[in-house]
Amino acid sequence: MRFTDKTIIFSTFHEFELFTIFMEQDMRSKTEQDLLCTLAKDLKNENNALLCRAEKKIDSHIFSLLEKVYESNPNFVFNIEIWKNDEIKIKLKEVFKNAVLVQMNANYIIEKTGKSIFDHYDEKLINTVYQALENDFVLYALYDAQFFNLKSKSGRYAFSKQILMAIRRALFSLGIEFTADKEREKDFYTKLFLTAFAASFILAEIQSNKLSEDTYRKKAGEVIKNNKAKYLKKMTIPPEIEKAVDHLIQGLLHSDYAYLKLNSEPALLAQIVSVGMQFEQLISPDAEMQVAGSRALDIIYVLAKHNKFQKDAVDTLAHWLEMKEVFRFYKTLERLENSCKFGPNGTNLAVPYPMRGIGSPTLFVCKGNYTDCNHLSSAFKKINIQEANYKLNFGAYTKCIWLTKELQEYYQKYYSKIKEETATQEGLHQA
Numbered sequence: 001m002r003f004t005d006k007t008i009i010f011s012t013f014h015e016f017e018l019f020t021i022f023m024e025q026d027m028r029s030k031t032e033q034d035l036l037c038t039l040a041k042d043l044k045n046e047n048n049a050l051l052c053r054a055e056k057k058i059d060s061h062i063f064s065l066l067e068k069v070y071e072s073n074p075n076f077v078f079n080i081e082i083w084k085n086d087e088i089k090i091k092l093k094e095v096f097k098n099a100v101l102v103q104m105n106a107n108y109i110i111e112k113t114g115k116s117i118f119d120h121y122d123e124k125l126i127n128t129v130y131q132a133l134e135n136d137f138v139l140y141a142l143y144d145a146q147f148f149n150l151k152s153k154s155g156r157y158a159f160s161k162q163i164l165m166a167i168r169r170a171l172f173s174l175g176i177e178f179t180a181d182k183e184r185e186k187d188f189y190t191k192l193f194l195t196a197f198a199a200s201f202i203l204a205e206i207q208s209n210k211l212s213e214d215t216y217r218k219k220a221g222e223v224i225k226n227n228k229a230k231y232l233k234k235m236t237i238p239p240e241i242e243k244a245v246d247h248l249i250q251g252l253l254h255s256d257y258a259y260l261k262l263n264s265e266p267a268l269l270a271q272i273v274s275v276g277m278q279f280e281q282l283i284s285p286d287a288e289m290q291v292a293g294s295r296a297l298d299i300i301y302v303l304a305k306h307n308k309f310q311k312d313a314v315d316t317l318a319h320w321l322e323m324k325e326v327f328r329f330y331k332t333l334e335r336l337e338n339s340c341k342f343g344p345n346g347t348n349l350a351v352p353y354p355m356r357g358i359g360s361p362t363l364f365v366c367k368g369n370y371t372d373c374n375h376l377s378s379a380f381k382k383i384n385i386q387e388a389n390y391k392l393n394f395g396a397y398t399k400c401i402w403l404t405k406e407l408q409e410y411y412q413k414y415y416s417k418i419k420e421e422t423a424t425q426e427g428l429h430q431a
Contacts, residue, residue: 001150003140007040008088010080013070018150020063023091027063035059036088040081045069058082084140093133096142099159100129103167112283113293113321118171121178128174128189137236138194144234165284166200173276176313179320188265194237195244195269196276202227202245203252203277209288217253224249244269248277251308260310271310275300275317278309293321298360301330305355306390329360332410336364336403342373349373350403353383355390364403367392375402 001019002009010016020027023036035057043051043062046069052062069076103109104118104125118125133139142148147163173196174189205223210216232242243266247259251274259267281287282296291299297318304314318327333352340350349368352361365383366376382396 001143002145003084003143007081007083010082011077013066013078013080015150016066016078016080022095022150023088027058027060030060034087036085036091037082038085040083041079043078043080046073046076084136089136089139092139092143093130096133096139096159097126097129099164100126100167100171103164104171106168108285109168109283112290112296117321118175121175124178124189125171125174128186128193131186131190132193132197135194135236137234138197141231141234161286162201162204165204165280165286166197168284169200169273169277169280170196171276172196172280173273175320176276176317177272180312180316191238191241191244191265192269192272194235195241196273198232198235198237198241199245199248199273199277201231203248206252208252211253221253224253240266241269244273248274257307260307272313275309275313278303279317294326297321297326301326302355305352329410333361333407336406339403339406340375340400342375343368343370350400351391351397352407353385353389353392353397361407364400364407365392365397366400367397369396369398373400375400377401 001015002011008019010019017027020037025036026033037058039052039054039056039058041054043053043066045051051065051069052058056062058066066078066080069078104122105116110116133142142159142163147160149158149160151158170193173192177184177189177192202224205227206220207216211220228242228245232245247267247270250256250259251270259270278300279293279296282291282299283293284290297314300309300314300317303309304311315327315331318330337350337352338348340348343349343366347368349366349370350364351367353363353365355361363383366373370376377399379399382398384396385392385394387394
């Protein structure tokens with residue numbers, strides 16, 4: 001099954017038969033029914049004899065003729081071509097909607113987040129999906145042969161894993177935005193859905209853990225370039241979505257996260273989708289090391305501290321998932337980090353440490369080792385940093401007694417709940 005601007009083409013009778021079953025058409029019934037398939041071109045048999053002229057609706061009689069030709073010569077290539085129409089579009093939309101509903105209620109999502117997180121937004125999600133599918137180019141692209149397969153005469157059909165992953169990433173991105181305080185135009189939600197889809201298709205084959213290798217990064221760049229040409233052209237989406245995808249590519253390939261500070265629509269789309277995609281990637285059954293939703297959130301918070309995600313979007317994700325103590329912890333950490341005003345001319349020199357990997361920081365150090373500060377530890381021993389980490393360069397740093405004490409008091413009060421929510425395997429060792 002393949003698509004042109006105005007028609008659908010089937011290369012074999014078997015493929016066309018599966019499509020009629022998919023459309024819930026009983027082509028062997030002689031009773032009156034609403035026929036959906038209208039020929040766009042003349043139908044001829046293997047001897048080039050005319051079976052049926054174009055513009056005829058395919059009824060049980062014509063279907064029977066096609067079946068007889070197929071039975072006499074199964075290898076004959078029919079090229080049955082029918083017109084696209086509104087009835088077919090409605091059915092395709094309905095099937096895709098059902099696929100979205102299945103992903104909204106996927107068991108692994110409920111297991112990893114502890115609840116059915118999409119229930120509150122189900123109507124808004126489905127409305128957004130339908131709005132996105134008003135774009136015919138998008139609708140038919142989803143049923144491309146690489147994404148969708150008609151499988152058997154029982155009427156079974158299936159979307160590819162790539163489509164299902166894109167659905168989940170779009171759902172998480174929309175859930176984040178629906179949770180935000182700001183109400184937006186419906187068009188923004190549609191663009192958000194399409195941004196997640198386009199980015200998912202374009203970046204799906206890229207292995208993030210190998211991008212530090214120059215050779216692989218160059219190869220990944222070529223793959224991304226080819227995918228952009230293939231998918232974006234086929235889907236014919238607005239330019240602001242393509243720009244949003246470019247922002248995501250710049251972050252992934254070149255560690256360029258300048259878009260996080262922009263307030264343009266493409267930048268806002270990319271800021272939200274980047275968080276939604278990362279969350280899905282971490283909890284997905286296909287992940288190399290699948291983690292619980294709370295653990296994924298903890299990882300994303302740490303990456304946000306390294307300026308790889310927009311903080312507001314991560315906070316909104318935390319609110320949506322209701323992981324209250326984890327959210328409160330990072331808000332407290334942010335407050336403590338911004339509390340220092342004791343550097344030269346009132347500058348802030350406080351830095352939480354360590355901020356590497358997915359462990360939580362256990363102390364604060366002074367990045368300027370400002371000896372005039374009364375809060376600086378008088379202990380001879382310093383913390384040695386072997387490699388650049390968060391806001392710290394290689395070198396030795398002195399502990400801030402005041403902020404470290406505040407942090408440790410917070411841990412004593414909320415440690416058990418934080419540990420329960422993040423499911424961390426690492427202890428939070430006091431310095």
